[in-house]
Amino acid sequence: MEKLTLSPEKITADLVPQAFGKRGMIWTGCLLVLCAIGLVAYIRQVTKGLVVTNMRDYVSWGIYISNFVFFVAISLVGSLITAVFRLADVHWSTPLTRIAEIIAVSAIVFASLIIIVDMGRPERFYFLLLFGRIQSPIMWDVIVISTYFVISLLLLYLPLLPDIKILLEQKGIGVDRFQKLYRFLGSFWKGLDIQEKMNNKAVTLLCVTIIPVAFSIHTVTSWLFATTYRPGWDSTNFGAYFISGAFLVGAGGVVVAMYVFRHVYKLEKYITEMHFDRMGKIVVMLALLYLYFNVNEYLVPAFKMKTSEEAHLMQLFTGEYAAMFWFAIFTGMLIPIAIMIFKKGRKPLPMFVAGIMVVVGAWFKRYLIVTPTLLHPFLPMHNVPASYHHYFPSWEEWAIAIGSLAGAMLVITFFARILPIIPIHETIIEQHETAE
Amino acid sequence: MKQPNNYKLFFAFIIVLCSFSAIAQDEKPKPKLLLELGYHLSNNKIPFVSVYTKSKNERKFIPVPNIAVKIYLTQEADANLLGTVKTNNEGRAIVSFPPSVQALWDTATQFTIVGTTDASKDYRSISSETSATKAKINIDTVLVDGARNILVTVTKKQGKDWVPAKDIETKITVKRSIGNLSVSDAETYTTDSAGQATVEFKRIGIPGDEKGNITLVARTEDNEFVGNLSIEKTVPWGSNFVNQGIDFNRRTLFATRDKAPWWLLFLAGSIFIGVWSVIIYLVRQIIKMRKLGNT
Numbered sequence: 001m002e003k004l005t006l007s008p009e010k011i012t013a014d015l016v017p018q019a020f021g022k023r024g025m026i027w028t029g030c031l032l033v034l035c036a037i038g039l040v041a042y043i044r045q046v047t048k049g050l051v052v053t054n055m056r057d058y059v060s061w062g063i064y065i066s067n068f069v070f071f072v073a074i075s076l077v078g079s080l081i082t083a084v085f086r087l088a089d090v091h092w093s094t095p096l097t098r099i100a101e102i103i104a105v106s107a108i109v110f111a112s113l114i115i116i117v118d119m120g121r122p123e124r125f126y127f128l129l130l131f132g133r134i135q136s137p138i139m140w141d142v143i144v145i146s147t148y149f150v151i152s153l154l155l156l157y158l159p160l161l162p163d164i165k166i167l168l169e170q171k172g173i174g175v176d177r178f179q180k181l182y183r184f185l186g187s188f189w190k191g192l193d194i195q196e197k198m199n200n201k202a203v204t205l206l207c208v209t210i211i212p213v214a215f216s217i218h219t220v221t222s223w224l225f226a227t228t229y230r231p232g233w234d235s236t237n238f239g240a241y242f243i244s245g246a247f248l249v250g251a252g253g254v255v256v257a258m259y260v261f262r263h264v265y266k267l268e269k270y271i272t273e274m275h276f277d278r279m280g281k282i283v284v285m286l287a288l289l290y291l292y293f294n295v296n297e298y299l300v301p302a303f304k305m306k307t308s309e310e311a312h313l314m315q316l317f318t319g320e321y322a323a324m325f326w327f328a329i330f331t332g333m334l335i336p337i338a339i340m341i342f343k344k345g346r347k348p349l350p351m352f353v354a355g356i357m358v359v360v361g362a363w364f365k366r367y368l369i370v371t372p373t374l375l376h377p378f379l380p381m382h383n384v385p386a387s388y389h390h391y392f393p394s395w396e397e398w399a400i401a402i403g404s405l406a407g408a409m410l411v412i413t414f415f416a417r418i419l420p421i422i423p424i425h426e427t428i429i430e431q432h433e434t435a436e
Numbered sequence: 437m438k439q440p441n442n443y444k445l446f447f448a449f450i451i452v453l454c455s456f457s458a459i460a461q462d463e464k465p466k467p468k469l470l471l472e473l474g475y476h477l478s479n480n481k482i483p484f485v486s487v488y489t490k491s492k493n494e495r496k497f498i499p500v501p502n503i504a505v506k507i508y509l510t511q512e513a514d515a516n517l518l519g520t521v522k523t524n525n526e527g528r529a530i531v532s533f534p535p536s537v538q539a540l541w542d543t544a545t546q547f548t549i550v551g552t553t554d555a556s557k558d559y560r561s562i563s564s565e566t567s568a569t570k571a572k573i574n575i576d577t578v579l580v581d582g583a584r585n586i587l588v589t590v591t592k593k594q595g596k597d598w599v600p601a602k603d604i605e606t607k608i609t610v611k612r613s614i615g616n617l618s619v620s621d622a623e624t625y626t627t628d629s630a631g632q633a634t635v636e637f638k639r640i641g642i643p644g645d646e647k648g649n650i651t652l653v654a655r656t657e658d659n660e661f662v663g664n665l666s667i668e669k670t671v672p673w674g675s676n677f678v679n680q681g682i683d684f685n686r687r688t689l690f691a692t693r694d695k696a697p698w699w700l701l702f703l704a705g706s707i708f709i710g711v712w713s714v715i716i717y718l719v720r721q722i723i724k725m726r727k728l729g730n731t
Contacts, residue, residue, distance in 0.1 A: 134693065135691070135700060188726040188730050198728075205717075209711060213711060
């Protein structure tokens with residue numbers, strides 16, 4: 001492992017939040033514009049109704065639910081990088097923990113919002129809480145998502161406390177305007193031994209708690225499908241299939257974020273090639289695992305080729321969705337494995353490219369899980385308008401979906417602007433311990 | 437004399453244009469009301485007339501409610517009035533033949549039904565009519581080579597006699613909860629020169645009531661000669677409905693929210709309480725750390 005030989009002052013100076021330059025402002029502006037377009041589309045949907053979407057009687061879960069599953073999946077990364085590695089006493093991942101926690105929080109926020117969008121009228125969410133049935137997996141999902149959101153926030157907040165003390169001591173354009181916020185969040189943190197002890201204990205307890213909750217959140221999401229008797233969803237494999245896919249996309253998202261933050265904030269000394277190399281190995285392992293579940297999901301029904309499954313599978317393999325299906329398999333798994341299995345492929349730039357492929361492939365994979373199944377119900381579609389036989393999202397659906405993705409990135413950008421993207425205190429401590 | 441400048445002229449032109457546009461909008465023609473009439477005879481009892489008022493808007497038909505329609509038999513005369521009806525929110529209404537027209541109806545063979553509406557502030561007055569031959573439909577069952585067959589006969593009135601009505605398209609179905617299911621593979625059956633259509637019953641084993649009774653339905657739909665005739669017959673051709681003992685008052689996964697199974701409530705409640713106890717404990721730890729830091 002490469003050793004840092006930097007003074008605490010240098011580490012602090014390198015890692016405190018920095019004011020956005022021209023590129024940062026343009027990036028934020030673009031995200032705001034995309035969010036605004038999404039908001040306009042959502043206002044149209046609320047005022048005119050779900051008729052502005054192309055969802056009809058059969059495809060009633062379209063791009064919104066695909067997006068929801070994608071967000072839930074990517075949010076699992078917080079538990080992987082932070083909780084699993086912390087409990088396993090893996091220290092090399094320290095610079096990546098906050099990135100993972102921020103991604104987790106922003107993704108889970110937009111997973112919740114996109115569900116409300118999918119409901120059509122937003123007050124239906126209130127009715128769900130008021131009249132929801134505990135027997136329904138949808139209700140389980142609401143409970144587990146809100147729980148995971150709170151735990152993720154705590155997991156972001158508690159390890160941040162020592163860094164807030166450092167930020168309060170700093171002066172400069174990057175931190176001055178946020179002093180009130182820092183004081184509100186952590187002025188009480190004095191670094192007392194008892195505080196440190198309580199905080200470490202709390203973080204460990206959180207790490208233990210978040211792993212089963214994270215598994216639950218995506219298992220329950222998979223049950224939304226698997227408890228519904230339909231071709232393509234009628235599987236006992238779905239929970240593990242979804243979780244393996246979620247870890248893959250989450251790790252891919254962290255790789256992309258690592259590269260971007262490293263490049264933009266000049267963090268080469270902290271996020272080193274070693275981190276890319278190790279993350280690359282993890283992504284390869286997760287991609288192989290997800291590939292294994294994919295083989296299970298498609299090969300077994302394809303071997304039996306029951307009549308009800310046939311139309312669905314053939315549409316994926318050779319039919320209307322074949323291009324998207326093979327794109328998702330190759331881009332989301334096979335090509336990234338081929339890149340990252342070699343040491344040269346685990347360098348920052350190839351890893352960045354492979355990470356983007358994993359994330360993009362994963363988004364399309366979620367679309368493929370949701371839509372083609374809905375177009376193949378057990379009972380044939382008779383006497384319905386031609387538009388019911390196909391689904392392609394309307395511009396409002398695209399705008400809202402893209403707006404939500406932009407929103408999640410905006411939240412990440414916002415956190416990156418006000419918080420140290422790499423834990424300062426932990427980096428100093430680890431460097432001190434390594435030096436000893 | 438001072439010349440008006442170009443801007444003033446331009447604005448004056450726009451104002452005049454807008455005024456013309458507004459006047460043109462005021463003189464917009466009234467939308468055209470459409471009136472559809474249908475003759476119905478169910479189980480050869482008292483005939484009735486269905487009324488449907490609609491208008492065309494952007495290539496779509498929109499029902500027009502609250503339209504008063506006068507319905508006459510044969511011609512528009514007070515003595516021939518079947519009734520005056522007002523259409524409901526779906527633009528529909530029905531009127532049965534009253535006893536006052538019985539003498540006229542008994543002598544009729546071919547007849548016309550006339551409907552009229554009065555002019556209103558939204559619509560001009562319109563009239564519409566539909567003609568049909570007085571006809572009856574009957575349904576019977578026969579065994580042919582041990583197979584159950586359904587025999588549908590359509591007869592029409594000619595002079596004082598009822599004669600077979602040939603080439604009448606009929607639908608022969610079994611009544612179900614929500615709609616009707618064809619008794620065989622074809623959708624429709626046409627009567628022959630004897631006015632008969634025979635079809636083999638192929639829905640063997642279809643669930644009936646507790647005694648295995650099912651209801652056969654034969655009908656004509658908007659037929660240009662005989663209108664809408666329909667007849668039903670109950671036959672014991674179905675399988676007996678067996679109550680599976682499904683009780684919606686039990687605590688099950690498919691019951692209402694207040695009847696969730698105890699095991700689920702216990703399991704979900706335990707997990708919820710377990711996880712949220714940890715969260716509450718952690719929030720208390722934060723409060724404790726805050727107090728320690730502030731003292």
